[in-house]
Amino acid sequence: MSHPDSAADAPTDADVDAKADAAGADGDARLPPKLDAPPLVGNTLQFARDPFGFYDRLDERGDAVRYEVARQEFCTVFEPEHVERILVEENEKFVKAEMFQEAAAGFAEQGLLLTEGEVWRDQRVRIQPAFTPEKIRSYTDAMVTYAEQLGDRLADGEVVDVEDAMSELTLKILAKSLFDVDVDDRREVVREAAAALNARGDASGASAFLPDWVPTPKNRRFERAMADFEAMVDDLIAERRRDGSADADDADSPDDLLSILLTAEGPDGTTMDDAVVRDQMVTFLFAGHETTALALTYAWHLLGRNPDKLDRLRAEIDAELGDRRATMADLPALDYTGRVVDEALRLHPPAYVLFREPTEDVQLGPYRVREGTAMTVPVFKIHRDGRFYDAPDEFRPERWDSEARSASNSDRPEYAYFPFGGGPRHCIGMRFALAELKLVLATLAREVAFDPTYDGDPDLSMAATMRPDQPMEMRVRKRD
Numbered sequence: 271m272s273h274p275d276s277a278a279d280a281p282t283d284a285d286v287d288a289k290a291d292a293a294g295a296d297g298d299a300r301l302p303p304k305l306d307a308p309p310l311v312g313n314t315l316q317f318a319r320d321p322f323g324f325y326d327r328l329d330e331r332g333d334a335v336r337y338e339v340a341r342q343e344f345c346t347v348f349e350p351e352h353v354e355r356i357l358v359e360e361n362e363k364f365v366k367a368e369m370f371q372e373a374a375a376g377f378a379e380q381g382l383l384l385t386e387g388e389v390w391r392d393q394r395v396r397i398q399p400a401f402t403p404e405k406i407r408s409y410t411d412a413m414v415t416y417a418e419q420l421g422d423r424l425a426d427g428e429v430v431d432v433e434d435a436m437s438e439l440t441l442k443i444l445a446k447s448l449f450d451v452d453v454d455d456r457r458e459v460v461r462e463a464a465a466a467l468n469a470r471g472d473a474s475g476a477s478a479f480l481p482d483w484v485p486t487p488k489n490r491r492f493e494r495a496m497a498d499f500e501a502m503v504d505d506l507i508a509e510r511r512r513d514g515s516a517d518a519d520d521a522d523s524p525d526d527l528l529s530i531l532l533t534a535e536g537p538d539g540t541t542m543d544d545a546v547v548r549d550q551m552v553t554f555l556f557a558g559h560e561t562t563a564l565a566l567t568y569a570w571h572l573l574g575r576n577p578d579k580l581d582r583l584r585a586e587i588d589a590e591l592g593d594r595r596a597t598m599a600d601l602p603a604l605d606y607t608g609r610v611v612d613e614a615l616r617l618h619p620p621a622y623v624l625f626r627e628p629t630e631d632v633q634l635g636p637y638r639v640r641e642g643t644a645m646t647v648p649v650f651k652i653h654r655d656g657r658f659y660d661a662p663d664e665f666r667p668e669r670w671d672s673e674a675r676s677a678s679n680s681d682r683p684e685y686a687y688f689p690f691g692g693g694p695r696h697c698i699g700m701r702f703a704l705a706e707l708k709l710v711l712a713t714l715a716r717e718v719a720f721d722p723t724y725d726g727d728p729d730l731s732m733a734a735t736m737r738p739d740q741p742m743e744m745r746v747r748k749r750d
């Protein structure tokens with residue numbers, strides 16, 4: 271990252287700001303407005319103390335706003351057109367922000383989520399065959415079977431931590447579909463690694479801004495947990511190699527993600543190193559497990575608070591499925607189920623903010639954003655912008671009905687809704703996740719409902735994902 275002020279004779283930030291401000295509204299060089307900040311500490315403490323309030327303040331200030339956290343210049347954008355430019359139209363001018371890479375240091379650095387350029391492109395091409403519609407169809411049996419098993423286990427009147435139950439379910443589904451393993455006895459290792467990653471990424475703790483080599487308790491916990499987790503993944507790889515089923519020519523070999531990782535050749539004819547395979551598995555176990563678990567948890571919360579929507583959901587499931595198990599072929603007809611999923615992801619996008627860094631100066635509308643700025647795209651704010659949504663805080667799956675969409679919402683910009691990101695780096699697991707969310711909801715909702723035992727909406731925290739700050743305890747109500 272190189273700033274204009276890194277060379278001795280270059281203008282300082284203040285010079286550049288003053289010049290840009292002087293350029294005024296008609297000058298292309300205008301920088302986005304900057305949030306006032308105490309000298310030296312910048313906006314760090316304001317942000318750490320109350321990240322939600324901080325984002326509200328930024329939002330009030332404009333569509334693109336600069337500020338300073340941990341001595342790094344940030345810029346947050348709230349305008350869908352800017353988002354589209356960053357993620358899609360000019361995506362080649364951006365990398366995942368260095369600040370984000372630092373926060374994730376020690377976590378799957380060679381995995382698909384964090385690599386860049388040719389290395390990323392080559393990985394994406396190799397991994398894509400694990401996510402074709404045909405492949406996803408082959409995973410749906412595990413999605414429905416495990417959801418049914420959970421439904422059978424739940425007893426009427428019992429109080430369960432729904433996040434925990436969804437987390438166990440989505441991990442089982444993911445591990446079975448992508449790696450063909452049963453993770454029951456290994457769940458603790460995955461859970462501790464996820465918790466440690468979240469604790470370290472938690473924006474409200476000042477240690478989130480310390481480099482990872484500072485031995486804070488959070489960093490030590492993270493290192494221990496990641497070491498255990500990686501050892502577990504190494505065992506899985508070794509098991510697969512030992513079984514001989516990683517051989518691409520073996521007709522009996524499973525062609526799941528793990529075998530693709532072990533056998534797919536890159537342009538130079540070589541396969542991935544074990545260390546890279548391990549980072550990919552760590553990436554997928556995290557990226558594909560917590561996100562879907564949270565989406566389901568929020569969906570149950572919202573349905574628990576809105577019984578009329580649950581009734582409508584059940585009416586659809588009864589009409590479309592009767593006593594049959596749901597399959598992939600049913601998804602197009604499970605229209606309202608899809609709306610519930612879309613609306614839960616709007617109100618509570620698990621990947622709540624995206625990070626990017628321009629590798630050269632870029633123009634966003636009237637503003638110039640300088641190379642090296644840490645840019646954040648707050649999905650969770652844009653998803654509740656009153657310019658694009660009526661009653662933005664309300665759970666209204668109907669807003670996605672096709673008629674409603676064409677009548678009142680046709681002028682909503684595409685990037686006012688992007689729970690899976692956009693452009694070449696959009697979520698590779700999107701189709702997998704949408705199939706899983708709909709099938710799990712349809713399978714469980716016909717049998718059980720969850721009534722929240724707490725009041726109101728849960729407090730949330732900005733960790734690696736946007737997570738509830740409290741146990742999501744809900745009472746199981748079995749259907750008569």
Ligand code: HEM
Pocket residue numbers: 382383384394553554557558559561562565619620621624625688689690691692694695696697698699700702703
């Ligand atoms: C509700 C569930 C999910 C949500 C909300 C979600 C969201 C996202 C978002 C927003 C991105 C883009 C990040 C960025 O642009 O910086 C992303 C990327 C990614 N997601 Fe997901 N995701 C979900 C489920 C999954 C699943 C099920 C998998 C795997 C099975 C997965 C694997 C990945 C990977 C590997 C990437 C990086 C892709 C790349 O950079 O090429 N995600 N996800």
